[in-house]
Amino acid sequence: MTLQEAQPITTLLDTRTVQSIADEVWPSLVGDGEAFVPVPVPPPGDVVSAWVDIIGPWTGSVVVTCAPATAEALTESVLMTRPPTVVDAEDVADALGELANVLGGNIKSVLPGESRLGLPQMGVAPPHGRLDDVRSLVGQWRGNFLTITVQGAAPAPHAERDEVPL
Amino acid sequence: MRALVIDDSRAMRRIVGTILTGFGYEVREAGDGRLALDVLEEGYVPDLCCIDWNMPVMDGLQFVMAVRANPAYRQVTLMMVTTESETGQIVKALAAGAHEYLIKPFTADALRDKLALLGLLPEEVSA
Numbered sequence: 001m002t003l004q005e006a007q008p009i010t011t012l013l014d015t016r017t018v019q020s021i022a023d024e025v026w027p028s029l030v031g032d033g034e035a036f037v038p039v040p041v042p043p044p045g046d047v048v049s050a051w052v053d054i055i056g057p058w059t060g061s062v063v064v065t066c067a068p069a070t071a072e073a074l075t076e077s078v079l080m081t082r083p084p085t086v087v088d089a090e091d092v093a094d095a096l097g098e099l100a101n102v103l104g105g106n107i108k109s110v111l112p113g114e115s116r117l118g119l120p121q122m123g124v125a126p127p128h129g130r131l132d133d134v135r136s137l138v139g140q141w142r143g144n145f146l147t148i149t150v151q152g153a154a155p156a157p158h159a160e161r162d163e164v165p166l
Numbered sequence: 167m168r169a170l171v172i173d174d175s176r177a178m179r180r181i182v183g184t185i186l187t188g189f190g191y192e193v194r195e196a197g198d199g200r201l202a203l204d205v206l207e208e209g210y211v212p213d214l215c216c217i218d219w220n221m222p223v224m225d226g227l228q229f230v231m232a233v234r235a236n237p238a239y240r241q242v243t244l245m246m247v248t249t250e251s252e253t254g255q256i257v258k259a260l261a262a263g264a265h266e267y268l269i270k271p272f273t274a275d276a277l278r279d280k281l282a283l284l285g286l287l288p289e290e291v292s293a
Binding site for chain 1: 174175176177178180181184220221222248249250251252254270271272273
């Protein structure tokens with residue numbers, strides 16, 4: 001089955017399921033009483049993303065995106081740091097990556113078939129494939145913009161070149 | 167009691183370590199399975215290893231198999247602490263020699279319950 005023929009994530013996973021996974025992950029990882037609230041707020045000018053890849057019958061990524069300052073605050077919450085302790089870039093990559101990892105692992109578990117989870121990565125989110133293969137929850141944490149996106153992988157650039165024209 | 171927390175995420179090592187310390191454990195950490203084996207080979211043989219599955223260099227399943235292949239470590243209790251939650255993965259880990267399996271995200275109470283099942287909860291905590 002090619003990426004084009006695979007069932008899109010929008011038919012495999014609904015918004016409520018992603019939200020219920022986030023509802024479990026936030027208090028456990030980010031802290032007691034913490035929540036991802038699915039009420040959109042305006043996006044910031046600058047964002048960072050952390051993601052994990054899922055490779056299997058459905059292949060794509062689970063991406064967490066927020067402003068750099070939000071990522072730092074999330075890290076402080078995950079690590080339970082208090083001033084004057086400051087978190088560094090490595091801490092932020094680690095904490096945001098683990099958030100993507102735990103979300104990704106739980107999302108993988110509700111997808112059909114056997115899949116493999118990649119290691120967390122951080123930077124500019126990878127490109128996604130077709131638009132109907134993207135399930136995105138836009139919301140906020142402590143009033144700050146944050147999105148959880150489950151997105152199909154973009155087809156390999158050489159895939160179309162291998163096709164024989166009809 | 168002594169524990170070794172093995173996870174490539176420092177954040178997760180800190181979370182698990184903090185909970186275990188609260189239960190009275192002495193805790194050491196390792197960032198992957200290979201580094202964890204180094205800790206064992208140095209002579210720090212814990213009562214409990216909490217092991218993530220997906221890690222670079224040596225993953226959690228490989229670590230479990232390596233520990234179970236060495237009779238010197240047969241007293242060590244191995245608990246997977248991971249996001250891998252499919253039945254097939256759980257069966258694979260238990261067949262390789264893991265004693266228990268805790269799925270992330272988890273609460274301190276869930277970890278306490280697992281330790282109680284394993285008989286690894288200090289009396290003053292379980293009382």
